[in-house]
Amino acid sequence: MAFDYDLFVIGGGxxxxxxxxxxxxxxxKVALAEEFRMGGTxxxxxxxPKKLMVFASEFPxxxxxxxxxxxxxxxxxxxxxxFRAKLHAELSRLEGIYRNxxxxxxxxxxxxxxxxxxxxxxxxSTGEDITAKHVLVATGGHPVLPDVPGAxxxxxxxxxxxxxxxxxRMLIVGGGYIASEFAGIMSGLGVxxxxxxxxxxxxxxxxxxxxxxxxxxxxxxGVDLQTGTNIAEMAKRDDGIWVKDTNGAEMIVDQVMFATGxxxxxxxxxxxxxxxxxxxxxEVVVDSYSQTNIPSVFAIGDVTNRVQLTPVAIREAMAxxxxxxxxxxxxxxxELIPSAVFTQPEFGTIGLTEEAAAxxxxxxxxxxxxxxxxxxxxxxxxxVMMKLIVSQASRRVLGCHIVADHAGEMIQLxxxxxxxxxxxxxxxxxxxxxxxxxxxxxTMKEPVRKT
Ligand code: NDP
Numbered sequence: 001m002a003f004d005y006d007l008f009v010i011g012g013g014x015x016x017x018x019x020x021x022x023x024x025x026x027x028x029k030v031a032l033a034e035e036f037r038m039g040g041t042x043x044x045x046x047x048x049p050k051k052l053m054v055f056a057s058e059f060p061x062x063x064x065x066x067x068x069x070x071x072x073x074x075x076x077x078x079x080x081x082x083f084r085a086k087l088h089a090e091l092s093r094l095e096g097i098y099r100n101x102x103x104x105x106x107x108x109x110x111x112x113x114x115x116x117x118x119x120x121x122x123x124x125s126t127g128e129d130i131t132a133k134h135v136l137v138a139t140g141g142h143p144v145l146p147d148v149p150g151a152x153x154x155x156x157x158x159x160x161x162x163x164x165x166x167x168x169r170m171l172i173v174g175g176g177y178i179a180s181e182f183a184g185i186m187s188g189l190g191v192x193x194x195x196x197x198x199x200x201x202x203x204x205x206x207x208x209x210x211x212x213x214x215x216x217x218x219x220x221x222g223v224d225l226q227t228g229t230n231i232a233e234m235a236k237r238d239d240g241i242w243v244k245d246t247n248g249a250e251m252i253v254d255q256v257m258f259a260t261g262x263x264x265x266x267x268x269x270x271x272x273x274x275x276x277x278x279x280x281x282x283e284v285v286v287d288s289y290s291q292t293n294i295p296s297v298f299a300i301g302d303v304t305n306r307v308q309l310t311p312v313a314i315r316e317a318m319a320x321x322x323x324x325x326x327x328x329x330x331x332x333x334x335e336l337i338p339s340a341v342f343t344q345p346e347f348g349t350i351g352l353t354e355e356a357a358a359x360x361x362x363x364x365x366x367x368x369x370x371x372x373x374x375x376x377x378x379x380x381x382x383x384v385m386m387k388l389i390v391s392q393a394s395r396r397v398l399g400c401h402i403v404a405d406h407a408g409e410m411i412q413l414x415x416x417x418x419x420x421x422x423x424x425x426x427x428x429x430x431x432x433x434x435x436x437x438x439x440x441x442x443t444m445k446e447p448v449r450k451t
Contacts, residue, residue, distance in 0.1 A: 001120075001131075005031045006325075008122055008132035010114045010269070013040020015301035015313030016138030017098050022321045024105040031132070032107055033114035033124060038098040039091070041140050041302070042310040048094065049087055049161045050181060054342045056083055057188025068378035078189055080166040087161065116270035119296045123270075134296055134324055137276075137284055138313070139265040141302035146173070146260050150234035153241050154256035157182070167191055167254030171243060173231060175202035177341050179259035180214070183223045184344035194224040194253070196245065201227060203341065207353040207401040209367070213385050214403055217345040220381065231256070264303045271297075281305055288331035290320045298324070307334055338415030340408030345382060348411025350418050351399035354389050354451075362392040364447035366424065372404065372437050386440040388424065392450070395423040400441070410438050 009020045012034030024030040037044045059075060066073040102109055113125040121131050143156035155163075157178050168191065172183050175197030187193040195202075195218075202225070203211045219225050226245075234243045240252040264283040272278055277285040277293045283305035290298045298320055301313035315332055322330040338350035357363045367387040375382050384404035388397050400414045417427065432439035 003120060003131045003133045005029045005108075005130065005132040007031075007134045007136060008114070008130060009033070009136045009138055010116075010122065011040065011138035011140060011265075011301075011303070012038040012098065012102075012109075013138060013140050013301060013313070014042045014310040015140075015317045016040070016136065017102060018314050019136055019138065019300065019317035019320055020107045021101055021105050022318065023325050024102075024107045026321065026325045028325050030107045031110060031130060032102060033110040033112050033122070035111075035113035035125070037095050038102075038109075039095045043094050043098065044091055045158050045161055047310055049091060050157075050185070051342060052087055052090065053161075053185045053189075054181070054344075057185045058344070060188060060190075065374070065378040065380070068380075078166075080163070080189075084161075084163075115268065116274050116276075116297070118274055119294050132296075134298060136320065137266075137269070137271065137292075137297065137299040137303055138301050138317070139269065139303045141262040141264050141305070141308065143178075143258065144261050144263045145258050146231075148231050148233065150236070150241075151231075151258065153234060153236045154258045156258050160257055163255070169240070169253040170194070170255045170257065171196065171231075171241075171251070171253045172257045172259060174259035174261070175199060175204065175227075176259060176261065177203075179257075180218070180343045181341065182257060182259060183225065184218060184221065184342075187218075187222045188344060192224075193222070194226065194251070196229045196231065197225070197227050198230040198246075199227065203343075203347075205353075206341075206347070206349060207387065207399070208355055209387065210347060210349065210385060210401045210403050213369070213383070214341075214343050214345055214347055217382060217403070218343060221344055262302065262308065264305050266303060279305070289323050289329060290316050290332065291323075306332075307337060309337065309339060312337060336415070336419045338411045338418075340411060342408065345384070345403050346405060346407040348402040348404075348407035348409075348414075349400070350411055350415045351397070352389055353399060353401070354387070357389045357391075357398045358451040363398065363451055364390045364392055364424070365449040365451065366390060366444040366446075367448045368440050368444055370440070373435060374405075384437055386437070386444070388427070388441065388444065390424045390447070395425060396421055397424055397427060402438075402441075404437050410441075414438075414441060 006028040007030045009016045009032040020032045063075040114122040117123045145151045172195045183195040230246045266282045284299035300316035319330040319332045322328045341347040369385045387401040389399035430442045
């Protein structure tokens with residue numbers, strides 16, 4: 001049977017755009033449908049605008065430091081409208097680049113919603129049916145609101161970049177990446193920021209010592225972080241949003257932002273109807289080649305709910321193209337993924353936490369916490385942490401956790417060694433770069449703990 005296309009991609013985010021472009025470069029006839037803006041969560045309402053907001057929020061610290069270093073520097077007011085206008089101009093520029101990358105490589109773009117009709121056919125919101133030999137579902141995910149009375153008065157990370165005005169008082173709910181990053185951002189921008197987390201400590205699943213240090217740092221930076229607390233009910237009032245928490249305390253804020261997790265975008269896509277297996281959370285179930293139970297249908301990125309990170313979606317896209325269009329079956333490697341959480345202080349991490357490693361085998365823990373040179377000189381109390389988790393048996397570094405300025409940059413590089421299976425002794429054979437913070441990663445002589 002002749003198909004209109006070799007590949008039809010549903011979703012123009014990081015994963016979908018990469019797969020479409022690379023498949024087209026290898027000679028495939030490709031089309032892509034995107035119902036909103038090209039670039040997806042990462043570019044339009046995630047990583048990119050978030051990181052630009054992190055930069056914006058760091059200037060008060062930078063100016064205070066400048067004074068400590070002898071500059072006659074004063075920070076004035078922050079203009080959210082000015083920043084927001086520039087932010088959105090930048091996002092539009094990036095969106096244009098994504099669009100150009102596709103058209104330049106011969107991908108046909110449909111600015112429409114696509115729904116699957118059968119294993120090889122999609123129906124566009126324009127009414128058109130299009131057939132393809134392979135269909136790739138890369139529709140991403142969306143934030144979920146908790147089931148709390150009045151939750152509809154809150155916003156999510158989708159809306160936060162679009163706010164007309166910056167609130168004076170903001171409550172952020174959740175203890176994951178998004179909540180913790182935005183608590184730091186908003187506080188840095190001068191917003192009176194409260195964060196509610198229902199558990200004992202934010203950033204569940206990460207190294208305990210690092211989590212504690214980040215929480216302390218956030219509090220020291222002015223975030224009113226309350227653990228063991230959640231919203232019991234909320235309502236809109238003339239003077240703001242009234243919130244009653246699960247401990248009975250009440251407060252009035254101007255905005256409530258929920259960062260309480262994300263769910264895959266699979267509803268209304270026709271997937272269940274054509275027999276694609278979905279998991280309990282609505283995610284598309286795929287094998288290690290990103291193939292669903294219907295051989296012509298593949299899925300990558302957040303819609304599969306494997307690891308919700310842009311670079312992982314891109315890896316999945318590349319592996320999909322290699323498997324289907326280059327004749328090289330390539331499973332996706334989800335082992336030892338480095339990542340950064342852009343909290344303030346920043347966190348970079350790869351591999352096992354101390355807790356997970358200790359549960360697995362006997363380990364040596366090498367850790368140091370100190371005031372870095374630049375902070376000490378400026379009279380700041382912030383400390384940094386470098387931590388290596390080492391297998392006693394193999395001496396391999398099983399985990400590396402860094403809480404420090406630029407920890408994201410550091411973990412990208414340390415991650416190469418960890419991914420290669422470097423031992424602690426190989427770390428130590430590397431000469432220190434002095435004076436840096438990262439040199440501590442190769443100069444920690446004695447374990448602080450053996451477990
Ligand atoms: P996460 O799953 O990381 O965190 C969700 C948080 O919300 C958890 O603290 C969870 O608590 C809490 N929560 C869940 N349900 C409720 C509820 N009903 N009431 C109160 N709290 C609740 O999701 P995020 O939305 O923060 O981020 C989604 C994903 O996006 C991340 O997993 C990450 O992969 C990705 N991301 C990555 C970034 C980066 O790389 N820097 C930045 C931003 C996002 P509990 O711990 O108790 O379950």
